[in-house]
Amino acid sequence: MENNNQYRGVWVFVEHKGSQIEKCSLELLSLGRNLASELQVDLSTLVIGNLMGRLSEELMYYGVDVVYVVENPVLERYTTSPYHKITCDLIKEYRPEIVLFSSTPIGMDLAPRVACELKTGLVAHCVDLKIDKGKRQLLQICPYGDYMATMITTVKPQMVTVQPGVTPLPPRGEFKQGQTVQIEREIDIGNIKIIEVVKPEKADMGKIEESDVIIAIGRGVKNMSLAEKLAECLGGILGATQPIVDAGLLPESRMIGQTGKAVRPKVYIACGISGAGQHIVGMKNSGLIVAINTDEKAPIFKVADYGIIGDVSKVIPALIAALNR
Amino acid sequence: MTQHSINLGIMLNIAVCIKEIPEEIRVNKKTYTLIREGIKGVINPCDKNAIELSVTLKEKHGGKVTLISMGPQNVEKTLIHGLAMGADQAVFICDKAFAGADTLATAFTLVTAIKKLGHFQLILCGKASADSGTQHIGPQIANFLGITQVTYAVGLAVENNKVRVKRQLMDEYETVEVEFPVLISVVKGMNEPRIPSYVDIYEASKKDFFRWSINDLGLKEDQVGLTGSPTKISKILPPETIRQCKMLQGTLEEICNDLAQILKT
Numbered sequence: 405m406e407n408n409n410q411y412r413g414v415w416v417f418v419e420h421k422g423s424q425i426e427k428c429s430l431e432l433l434s435l436g437r438n439l440a441s442e443l444q445v446d447l448s449t450l451v452i453g454n455l456m457g458r459l460s461e462e463l464m465y466y467g468v469d470v471v472y473v474v475e476n477p478v479l480e481r482y483t484t485s486p487y488h489k490i491t492c493d494l495i496k497e498y499r500p501e502i503v504l505f506s507s508t509p510i511g512m513d514l515a516p517r518v519a520c521e522l523k524t525g526l527v528a529h530c531v532d533l534k535i536d537k538g539k540r541q542l543l544q545i546c547p548y549g550d551y552m553a554t555m556i557t558t559v560k561p562q563m564v565t566v567q568p569g570v571t572p573l574p575p576r577g578e579f580k581q582g583q584t585v586q587i588e589r590e591i592d593i594g595n596i597k598i599i600e601v602v603k604p605e606k607a608d609m610g611k612i613e614e615s616d617v618i619i620a621i622g623r624g625v626k627n628m629s630l631a632e633k634l635a636e637c638l639g640g641i642l643g644a645t646q647p648i649v650d651a652g653l654l655p656e657s658r659m660i661g662q663t664g665k666a667v668r669p670k671v672y673i674a675c676g677i678s679g680a681g682q683h684i685v686g687m688k689n690s691g692l693i694v695a696i697n698t699d700e701k702a703p704i705f706k707v708a709d710y711g712i713i714g715d716v717s718k719v720i721p722a723l724i725a726a727l728n729r
Numbered sequence: 730m731t732q733h734s735i736n737l738g739i740m741l742n743i744a745v746c747i748k749e750i751p752e753e754i755r756v757n758k759k760t761y762t763l764i765r766e767g768i769k770g771v772i773n774p775c776d777k778n779a780i781e782l783s784v785t786l787k788e789k790h791g792g793k794v795t796l797i798s799m800g801p802q803n804v805e806k807t808l809i810h811g812l813a814m815g816a817d818q819a820v821f822i823c824d825k826a827f828a829g830a831d832t833l834a835t836a837f838t839l840v841t842a843i844k845k846l847g848h849f850q851l852i853l854c855g856k857a858s859a860d861s862g863t864q865h866i867g868p869q870i871a872n873f874l875g876i877t878q879v880t881y882a883v884g885l886a887v888e889n890n891k892v893r894v895k896r897q898l899m900d901e902y903e904t905v906e907v908e909f910p911v912l913i914s915v916v917k918g919m920n921e922p923r924i925p926s927y928v929d930i931y932e933a934s935k936k937d938f939f940r941w942s943i944n945d946l947g948l949k950e951d952q953v954g955l956t957g958s959p960t961k962i963s964k965i966l967p968p969e970t971i972r973q974c975k976m977l978q979g980t981l982e983e984i985c986n987d988l989a990q991i992l993k994t
């Protein structure tokens with residue numbers, strides 16, 4: 405068996421688009437910085453792409469100690485094989501004890517395969533990470549039904565994917581720090597060929613993240629048009645829990661939570677929503693949170709500022725009337 | 730077993746990994762495990778799309794479809810449903826030694842069964858299971874087999890021994906071309922899963938159905954289940970109270986007036 409103590413340091417896999425660092429990767433830097441400080445080790449980032457110079461410089465304003473860069477024109481766009489090979493090779497070579505990815509299509513395509521190759525565990529969709537200092541162990545916190553589970557990985561490196569949108573962005577420092585390490589690799593692009601990439605012209609795209617007011621509906625809402633009227637009245641937009649989207653009542657782009665989106669509007673009104681962990685991770689950072697539910701014990705009230713115990717089909721019309729007065 | 734022949738088109742040997750999930754997801758407040766007793770088991774939604782895809786491909790190109798499922802209890806009904814949709818044979822992997830498996834141990838066990846079954850050009854699975862939802866199993870099966878993976882498929886066509894897959898990403902669609910063998914994970918709603926008739930279900934119960942234990946797979950206890958899993962649950966807690974909730978009191982009208990005031994400021 406390998407000695408787990410040979411592993412040192414925290415790594416972040418950086419995603420980017422059009423030479424911009426993705427927001428989810430910046431969020432990982434804020435988590436990574438805390439972990440690295442607690443463990444008193446370096447925070448490093450892995451950047452794979454083409455012409456990554458400016459981006460690597462930019463990373464150095466976020467408390468990164470080392471930026472590992474692998475550049476090649478064939479790496480311009482993510483494909484599994486070469487990214488997987490490079491990531492595995494570098495982890496084997498540099499032996500970080502913790503590696504962070506985002507729960508994004510790229511992170512979820514790459515991280516499980518990397519973990520499998522390295523014969524280590526992977527904890528999905530974490531919402532928080534802590535260190536058990538005594539045991540030098542990463543505590544990986546993720547939703548588990550109505551509960552929160554703390555997971556551990558007994559093998560190194562400890563790997564997680566982190567839910568985007570739940571961690572605050574780190575401050576950008578005034579000065580650069582750290583160093584860049586350019587890595588040369590032979591690259592085998594494997595047998596996947598990208599034929600085309602198209603952006604769908606979906607009018608709904610992105611809307612829910614930008615809205616200041618979200619009226620979120622759950623299984624307790626039987627009459628959608630009422631909720632729609634309330635949204636109209638407050639200049640907001642409808643969001644939903646997974647069962648509502650699964651029932652086809654609203655498009656997938658409106659789902660809030662682990663499988664859906666993380667949102668932080670100024671006002672979030674939860675109508676007939678129980679407040680499962682997987683939903684809460686997507687909305688707990690909203691400004692003002694109001695919950696309407698018939699069940700006073702519903703966990704949604706634990707994250708709300710104001711609560712109304714009542715039937716949505718009565719409360720919503722009365723609220724609309726009050727708003728119009 | 731059928732293999733592809735370059736000139737006469739292809740005969741596809743397809744494996745589909747399917748998972749049975751409880752219809753309702755509830756956690757036992759004492760043991761903190763998922764409650765399965767008394768809750769109906771159903772096929773994980775996107776796995777139905779994977780079965781539909783396999784059967785459509787078989788109808789078009791010829792070939793054979795094998796369903797593989799690992800589960801803690803009798804998932805026979807789920808597998809029979811898949812057979813009734815048009816799959817040819819089913820393998821059910823079950824042994825108490827597999828209990829507590831994390832995704833790595835689950836993928837490893839599934840791959841052992843896949844290898845025992847022979848060579849597949851195409852392995853299909855769903856994007857995510859509705860009860861654990863890790864999205865890990867597909868890429869991990871592909872890695873164990875050392876084959877290419879394509880995740881998030883919403884469309885697929887086989888032409889000249891190559892597969893063209895349309896993938897749904899965050900805010901774009903990517904079309905890729907790959908060669909066999911390949912693992913593809915599919916997104917819910919990529920097709921309309923057929924609903925088998927009573928006759929289909931009756932006929933399905935006559936198809937080949939294998940039950941494999943840890944011995945049938947030639948595995949040792951420390952390679953599977955909880956002992957073979959690098960990730961462990963350390964603690965389960967109820968969610969924290971994040972905000973102090975003020976319950977609005979009074980008549981419905983008073984409550985709504987109060988809330989309206991709060992919302993207006």
Ligand SMILES: Cc1cc2nc3c(=O)[nH]c(=O)nc-3n(C[C@H](O)[C@H](O)[C@H](O)COP(=O)(O)OP(=O)(O)OC[C@H]3O[C@@H](n4cnc5c(N)ncnc54)[C@H](O)[C@@H]3O)c2cc1C
Pocket residue numbers: 549621622623624625644645646647648659660661662663664665675676677678679680681682683686696697698699702714715716717754858859860861862863
């Ligand atoms: C891997 C995984 C990922 C998931 N991802 C997500 C996700 O991204 N987003 C998500 O939302 N869920 C997700 N879920 C599902 C999640 O666990 C819950 O099942 C879901 O959020 C529950 O939705 P709900 O609150 O609408 O329904 P329920 O839990 O059924 O709650 C309905 C609530 O309405 C109340 N109610 C009933 N009638 C009325 C009435 N007339 N007036 C007022 N209140 C009423 C009830 O008291 C109850 O609290 C995921 C689950 C898993 C396993």
Ligand SMILES: Nc1ncnc2c1ncn2[C@@H]1O[C@H](COP(=O)(O)O)[C@@H](O)[C@H]1O
Pocket residue numbers: 746747748773775776797798799800832835839853854855856857858861862863864865866867
């Ligand atoms: N126990 C299992 N048996 C067979 N297939 C599985 C099993 N668990 C997961 N899968 C497959 O892997 C996909 C992703 O599951 P998950 O990684 O749990 O989100 C599912 O849609 C299934 O196709």
